[in-house]
Amino acid sequence: MISHRQANAQRIAALDERAEALHLKRGMGIADARAMHPSIDVVEADPEADRRLLESLADWCDRYTPLVAIDAADGLFLDVTGCTHLFGGERAMLDDILSRFFHQGFDVRAGLAATPGAAWAAARFSGDRIVPGGEEEALLAPLPLAALRIEPDIRASLESVGLRTAGAVMAAPRAPLARRFGRSLLLRLDQALGRLDEAVSPRLPVAPLSVERHLAEPIMLTDEIERLVKMLATTLKADLERRGEGARRLALLLFRVDGAVSRIAVGTSRPLREPLLIQKLFHERLAALEQDIDAGYGFDLVRLSVLSAAAFDMQQADLTGETRDDGADIALFADRIRARLGDSAVLKPVAVESHLPERAVATHPYAEAPQRLSAPKQPDKIQDTRPVLRPERPIRLFRSPEPIEVPATEMPEGPPLNFRWRRALYRVARAEGPERIAPEWWREAAGQEATRDYFRIEDSDGRRYWLYRQGLYGASQAAPRWFMHGVFA
Numbered sequence: 316m317i318s319h320r321q322a323n324a325q326r327i328a329a330l331d332e333r334a335e336a337l338h339l340k341r342g343m344g345i346a347d348a349r350a351m352h353p354s355i356d357v358v359e360a361d362p363e364a365d366r367r368l369l370e371s372l373a374d375w376c377d378r379y380t381p382l383v384a385i386d387a388a389d390g391l392f393l394d395v396t397g398c399t400h401l402f403g404g405e406r407a408m409l410d411d412i413l414s415r416f417f418h419q420g421f422d423v424r425a426g427l428a429a430t431p432g433a434a435w436a437a438a439r440f441s442g443d444r445i446v447p448g449g450e451e452e453a454l455l456a457p458l459p460l461a462a463l464r465i466e467p468d469i470r471a472s473l474e475s476v477g478l479r480t481a482g483a484v485m486a487a488p489r490a491p492l493a494r495r496f497g498r499s500l501l502l503r504l505d506q507a508l509g510r511l512d513e514a515v516s517p518r519l520p521v522a523p524l525s526v527e528r529h530l531a532e533p534i535m536l537t538d539e540i541e542r543l544v545k546m547l548a549t550t551l552k553a554d555l556e557r558r559g560e561g562a563r564r565l566a567l568l569l570f571r572v573d574g575a576v577s578r579i580a581v582g583t584s585r586p587l588r589e590p591l592l593i594q595k596l597f598h599e600r601l602a603a604l605e606q607d608i609d610a611g612y613g614f615d616l617v618r619l620s621v622l623s624a625a626a627f628d629m630q631q632a633d634l635t636g637e638t639r640d641d642g643a644d645i646a647l648f649a650d651r652i653r654a655r656l657g658d659s660a661v662l663k664p665v666a667v668e669s670h671l672p673e674r675a676v677a678t679h680p681y682a683e684a685p686q687r688l689s690a691p692k693q694p695d696k697i698q699d700t701r702p703v704l705r706p707e708r709p710i711r712l713f714r715s716p717e718p719i720e721v722p723a724t725e726m727p728e729g730p731p732l733n734f735r736w737r738r739a740l741y742r743v744a745r746a747e748g749p750e751r752i753a754p755e756w757w758r759e760a761a762g763q764e765a766t767r768d769y770f771r772i773e774d775s776d777g778r779r780y781w782l783y784r785q786g787l788y789g790a791s792q793a794a795p796r797w798f799m800h801g802v803f804a
Contacts, residue, residue, distance in 0.1 A: 318345050319360040328360050362388070372421075373518060374576040377568065378616050379412065381521045390438075392431055394515045405445055413443060419574045428454070431515055432507030436462035436481075451508050456482030463503045469496050522566065522620035524558075526550045533572050533613025537601050540569070540617065544597045547619035548590035561586025561627035563682075567597055569608070570616035577608050581654045584646040584682045586625045592647060599654035649681040658682065670752060672712060672800060706750055707771065709781040709801030716798035719782060727788045730770045734782070736799050741780075745773040749784075765795075771803070779803035 316339065317329040325345040334355065339348050345357060365388060373383045373391055379402070382394035395408065402408035409427055416423045426437025428446035433454055437444045440458045455462055458481050460470045473496065478484050484492065484504065493501055506513040526547045534540065544567060555561060563586060569577040581596045601608070649661040663684035664676045720735040730746035749768035769783040780802055786795035 316348070316355055316357050317360045318357050319362075365389075370518075371575070374578075375570065375574045376412075377519075377576065378570050378618075379408065381519070381525070382515055382517045383519070384515045384517055386435070390435070392434075392515045394517075395427075409443065409445065415574070430507055430509045431513050432464060432503065433509075435464060436507065448509075452485065455507060456480070456485065458482075460484070463500070463507060465500055465503050469500055472496060473500075520622070522622055523624065524551060524554050524621040525618055526554075526620075527568075527616060527618035530615050530617070533615045534617075535610035535613045537605065540567075540601065540614070541594055541598055543617045544619060545590050545594040547617070548588075548593040551593075551619060551621065552588045552590055555588040555621070555624065555627065558624070559627060560624040561588045562593070562621045562623075563587075563625050564622040565593065565596075566620045566622050567600075568616075568618040568620065569614045570618070571610070572612045572615050575609070575611065577614075579604060579608075580622065581650070582658065582682050583650050585643070586627045587650075588627060595647075596650055596654045599651045603655045646681075653681065669755065671755060672708070672752075673714070673716075674755075707803075709779075710804045712781075712801040713799065716783075716800045719797045719799050721784075721797040728768070730772065731782075731797065734772075734797065736780075741774045741778075743772055744775045744777075747771040752783075769800070 316327060316331070316334045318325045319328040320326075321342075327339060327341050327343045327345065327348060330339055330341065337352055337355070339351070339355075348355060349357075369385060369388070369391070373385055376383045376391060376393055380393050380395045380398045382396075384392040384394075386392050399405045399408050402411055405427055409425055413423065413425060424438050424442060426434045426439075426441065426444050426446065428434040428437055428451060429448040430451060433446050433451040436455055436458055437446050440462050441454065444454075446454050460473055460479065460481060463481050463484070465473075473479075473484065478487060481504075484500070485508075489501060502511065505511040528543055528547060534543070551562070562583060564580065564582045567579040567581075569579070571577070579597065579600055581600050583596070587593060652661050658680045661681040662678040663681045665679055665684050667675055667677050669675050717736065721731040721733075722735075723732050724730065728749070730748060731743055733740060733742045735741070748770035750770075752767045752769060754764035754766065765786040767783045767785055769781060772780045772782055774780070780799060782797060782799045784795045784797055786793065788795060
């Protein structure tokens with residue numbers, strides 16, 4: 316027996332068949348139940364654990380339809396429209412669901428009808444029943460008011476005036492019912508009878524494209540899973556070609572015999588539909604998750620879904636019939652590394668509109684970084700072919716400039732003669748600069764920043780550094796400070 320706290324009292328939340336045989340009911344106080352039967356076992360309710368269990372069952376039901384929604388704390392809605400023929404019809408599908416739940420240790424009841432309200436009532440009040448279309452009223456008529464999914468206070472008010480069944484409510488005039496009990500009563504009634512549509516909102520997004528394979532013999536080895544991935548990807552390729560798209564994000568769902576579901580997702584930097592390349596991505600992902608995937612008694616259903624897709628740009632072939640894409644190999648390499656180590660394993664620098672070195676470049680995950688597009692040529696305008704001279708920058712730029720000590724300079728505005736950095740003294744052999752970078756006046760904190768004069772420095776051992784002086788001589792009472800910002804190759 317399960318108990319929970321309600322109105323400062325412990326009450327029965329759920330009970331098994333043996334407890335029901337002792338004439339115990341939901342809502343009864345635990346103290347009263349113990350007084351009647353002192354030997355009963357009481358377990359405190361764990362709503363969070365119940366929620367996780369219900370979500371795992373919803374994941375498992377995804378094998379029947381992707382439209383699975385959670386109903387309150389103890390039920391599931393499955394929209395199986397267009398799916399029943401895959402399992403041999405409605406009765407065969409319903410029997411398969413009940414049989415698999417039974418072998419997993421669950422005692423469930425199910426109903427199948429043309430409307431969610433009628434299916435809900437059939438499952439909870441009429442056993443494992445299939446309601447043909449148009450017979451919803453015959454199903455609901457003898458059932459209690461709770462079968463209409465109305466609020467307890469509305470139900471109590473209806474019973475107080477002698478309306479104790481759904482059939483009595485359906486026979487009563489609608490206008491007085493709406494005035495006295497509100498429009499929600501008629502809404503629930505019309506939804507159950509099919510007069511108003513009621514959509515089932517799935518808990519997970521529905522993939523636009525999916526292919527799956529039901530297996531007569533469960534598989535457990537990673538190699539077998541990878542071979543199935545390639546077979547399913549080959550089927551997906553035809554659908555993607557017909558739509559003129561490529562996959563940007565794919566998910567592999569492995570349904571275990573005992574009900575557990577493993578979801579494995581990979582992303583791509585570019586639209587992809589080549590089966591071998593998709594197999595390589597999942598090979599890396601499966602290798603990374605090998606310790607976390609428990610095959611148990613094996614997987615009897617494998618599904619490959621395209622979660623998101625994008626337009627697939629065809630490459631023009633040359634005279635040999637080969638296409639050339641200089642960035643394809645890099646993108647595939649980055650995707651395989653990301654599949655093995657995570658999205659943050661490969662970052663791409665992206666230029667930012669800022670002349671301050673530490674703000675001029677931002678790093679983004681490779682798949683999310685904007686792709687560099689070549690500007691179209693404009694034959695009606697004169698092209699400027701003069702080279703653009705950009706200032707030299709170090710190959711390694713520090714995330715935060717490091718302070719250095721400069722005991723002396725050749726002149727107030729000139730480079731240092733030597734400097735101390737990380738407790739070591741460096742003697743300057745050559746210097747270039749300065750390159751002046753002013754603070755960005757349009758930023759809020761620009762008033763707290765000072766002008767920088769950057770120098771390219773070479774020490775007596777041939778090592779090259781990029782350092783700057785912050786502040787100007789005579790501009791303030793504080794003396795300028797020196798910082799190391801990067802090193803050259």
